[in-house]
Amino acid sequence: MDQSVSAPGVASRRKRPSKLQDNLVYGLVWLACFAPLVWLAWKGFNGDLGANPIEKLIRQLGVWGLRLLLVGLAITPAARILKAPRLLRFRRTVGLFAFSYIVLHLFSYVGVDLFFDFGQLWKDILKRPFITLGMGAFVLLIPLAVTSTNGWVVRMGRAAWQRLHWLIYLIVPLGVTHYYLLVKADHRPPVIYAALFVVLMGWRVWDRLARRA
Template identity: 75%
Template structure:
């Protein structure tokens, strides 16, 4: 086999891999945008129940939490399925989660409170579920800001990784926020709490296994 043919095969393989990545990226974007399109359609079709504002705020927040859980699940999935390429989509999912949570907060402040900042401060101080939600959102901001390759280089990989360990605090705060928000049926937040427990447990088990295999 000549050097030229080898190069051509390598180049063709790279093109095929890039095409596959682009298709998967498009599917990830579509999957992440679909809930927002669906909620928009429900708003215009008056299909959000007796209290549409509360339902809209809650549903946007729930989808943000779901995407955070998907982001947490990517690493275990990549390791278990032996598909490290899945890790490439972790940042995209995380940024979509942040966008949904920003929209959740903006809808609450703008539509529900009409930008009454004094009332917002009162809610943060007096309502525990809002306190936890704002704490989680505040901790999420530095993760979103440092999500670029440039910030990884500036901070250094080790520092960047330590900073992004905040996600292991942010997601439980989001689940607690949801649990305290719900007045009757606590089953959905409890399901999410169970998923968080499984994902965290897998990480502890994986770290323990790696420590055992180190020479």
């Protein structure tokens, strides 16, 4: 017999984390997500962003946005494997931080690199494939950020809300391809991110098949 269910009331007697503990964990998640921005600001302040600091800043903001999108996708398998469903609470926070980094990435490119020359931006979108893919990923990410609240889940219905948020499975590979086409020499980081995405999607397929079986 499964020992986890042999003693009635064991689950009910488990002590839930206190409000203070919950707030502490949320604070640590926020600090972890916010830390890369502080690190980039510190390096910029100290002139430690390399020979082309603007390019370095723009790229790193985008890379951290992509990393956090992958972290968000990893939370569900981590919660299942570790049998820690409370981890799922952090998907929204991580996702919104990812969106924030990507907004800063785009704003830095348009504002700092192009000086808000939207005509040039439009030309880049049409002529440079990596920018076309990056803008496509950003546009698809907007409805996910807008509908991230519980109120939108209620208004749309959970099934429709979940279908909309499946766009993340298209957004991440678009982001990875954008990054791959952007870099000119070392393609290892985007290849690693692509491999992580494949692993995470493979786990989802395996998990769904196992549940059906």
